[in-house]
Amino acid sequence: MTVSVLRCGKLFDGLSDGLTGPAEILVDGDRIVEIGASVRRPPDAQTIDLSQRTVSPGFIDTHVHLTMDAAVLAQQTLASPSAKALKGLSIAREYMRYGFTTLRDMGCADPEFPTVDLRNALAVGLVEGPRLIVAAHIISASAGHGDLRGFYASRWDLPVSAIADDAGAIKALVRREHTFGSDWIKTTNTGGYFSPGDDPARVTWFDEEMNVLTATARQLGMPVAVHTGAADGCKQAIRSGARSLEHAYLIDAAALTMAKEAGVYVVPTMQMTREDLTALHAHTLPCQAVWKFTRDNEQILSSQRLIAASDVKIAYGTDCGMFPFGHGILEFQAMVAAGLTPARALKAATSVAAELLQQDDIGVLAVGKHADMVAMPGDPLADISVTAKVDFVMKSGRVYRSPASALRLRNSPTAD
Numbered sequence: 001m002t003v004s005v006l007r008c009g010k011l012f013d014g015l016s017d018g019l020t021g022p023a024e025i026l027v028d029g030d031r032i033v034e035i036g037a038s039v040r041r042p043p044d045a046q047t048i049d050l051s052q053r054t055v056s057p058g059f060i061d062t063h064v065h066l067t068m069d070a071a072v073l074a075q076q077t078l079a080s081p082s083a084k085a086l087k088g089l090s091i092a093r094e095y096m097r098y099g100f101t102t103l104r105d106m107g108c109a110d111p112e113f114p115t116v117d118l119r120n121a122l123a124v125g126l127v128e129g130p131r132l133i134v135a136a137h138i139i140s141a142s143a144g145h146g147d148l149r150g151f152y153a154s155r156w157d158l159p160v161s162a163i164a165d166d167a168g169a170i171k172a173l174v175r176r177e178h179t180f181g182s183d184w185i186k187t188t189n190t191g192g193y194f195s196p197g198d199d200p201a202r203v204t205w206f207d208e209e210m211n212v213l214t215a216t217a218r219q220l221g222m223p224v225a226v227h228t229g230a231a232d233g234c235k236q237a238i239r240s241g242a243r244s245l246e247h248a249y250l251i252d253a254a255a256l257t258m259a260k261e262a263g264v265y266v267v268p269t270m271q272m273t274r275e276d277l278t279a280l281h282a283h284t285l286p287c288q289a290v291w292k293f294t295r296d297n298e299q300i301l302s303s304q305r306l307i308a309a310s311d312v313k314i315a316y317g318t319d320c321g322m323f324p325f326g327h328g329i330l331e332f333q334a335m336v337a338a339g340l341t342p343a344r345a346l347k348a349a350t351s352v353a354a355e356l357l358q359q360d361d362i363g364v365l366a367v368g369k370h371a372d373m374v375a376m377p378g379d380p381l382a383d384i385s386v387t388a389k390v391d392f393v394m395k396s397g398r399v400y401r402s403p404a405s406a407l408r409l410r411n412s413p414t415a416d
C-alpha cells in the first residue's frame with residue numbers, strides 16, 4: 001500500500017464556496033487519513049509537491065456514453081460487445097487524464113451488457129481506470145429517442161434498442177436491467193436531437209408508462225435517470241419519481257420549482273449545446289438534427305440560463321460520446337457562461353455529483369474518503385478555465401498523472 005503526502009498550495013474541498021490552504025493531505029492506501037497545515041510523515045511516504053497548484057476532489061462526469069460514438073453511431077452500434085467494452089476502456093482511461101475519476105455511463109446500444117462488463121473489470125482491478133456506474137440500456141417507447149431502428153432500413157430489425165410499448169414489456173425491461181447488473185435505470189420520455197424520427201418538444205411516454213417504469217425501478221431499489229426535453233416531459237419525470245433529469249433542454253420555471261421541491265437533480269449538458277451550435281454553423285450537424293436544433297437552440301440556451309438562476313441541484317454531466325471526450329472538461333466553462341458561479345460548477349462535478357450517485361465516500365476532501373484528487377495550476381474560482389489544465393490525477397491513492405516537478409523521493413509513480 002502506498003503512503004503519500006500531498007503538499008497543496010490551495011484546496012477546494014468539494015463543499016465550500018472558497019479555497020483554503022496551503023495544506024497537506026496524508027493518503028494511506030486508497031483513503032485520505034489526515035488533512036492539516038502539516039501532517040505526519042510516515043517513514044516510507046512519498047511526497048508529492050503540489051504547492052503551486054489548487055487541489056480538488058476528483059471530477060465526476062455523470063453523463064457519458066463510453067460505447068456510443070455519435071460520429072459513426074449506426075455502424076458502431078453493430079460492433080460486438082467486447083469490441084465496445086475494450087474501446088470504452090481505452091476512452092475511460094484517456095478521459096481520466098483530464099481529471100474524471102468517476103463516470104456514470106448513461107447507456108449503450110447493444111443487446112448485451114458491455115458497460116456492465118467494463119464496470120466489473122474496473123471495480124475488481126482487472127483493468128485500471130476511473131470508477132464506473134452504469135445504466136446499461138436506454139429504455140424507450142417505440143418511436144422514442146431510444147428507438148435507434150430509424151437509423152436502418154425497415155427490413156433490418158436489429159436488437160440495438162430497448163423498446164417497450166405496454167406496462168408488461170416496460171416492467172420486463174426494467175427487471176432485465178437489474179438481473180444483469182445495471183446500477184441505474186435510464187429512460188427517455190421525450191425525443192432528442194441526434195435520433196431520427198422523434199422530437200424533443202414531444203413527450204413519448206404516457207403518464208402510466210412512465211409511472212410503471214419508475215415504480216418497477218423503485219421496487220428493485222434502482223434510481224431512474226430520464227433523458228428529457230419538453231417542459232411537460234420534465235414535469236412528468238419529476239411527478240413519477242425520477243432522481244435526475246438529463247439535458248432538460250426545454251425546461252421552464254414551473255418545472256424547475258417542482259424539481260427543487262422534489263429534490264430532483266438536473267444534469268444540463270451545456271457544452272453539448274455549444275458543440276451542436278458549432279456543428280450547425282459549420283453545416284456538419286446530422287440532417288435529422290438540423291431542423292430540431294435550428295428551431296430550439298435559442299430556447300435551450302434560455303432554459304440553461306433559467307437552470308443557472310434557480311437553486312435546483314445541478315450535477316456535472318456532458319453526454320460525451322455524442323461529442324468528443326476531449327471536450328468534456330469544457331462543461332465547467334459552459335456552466336459558468338450560463339450563469340453558475342465557479343464554486344457551484346466545481347461542486348456540481350464533486351460533492352453534488354457524488355450525492356446524485358449516492359456515493360458518500362467520494363466528491364469531498366475529508367478524512368476517510370477515497371483519495372480521488374486532481375490538481376491544476378491557478379485558482380478555478382477566479383478563472384474556471386484552469387480546470388482544463390489539470391495535470392495531476394490520483395484515484396484511490398494511486399497516481400495516474402503527474403507533472404514531472406511534483407514527484408519527489410522514492411516510489412516514483414507514473415509521470416507524464
Ligand SMILES: [Zn+2]
Nearest residue numbers: 063065106319
Ligand atoms: Zn446521453
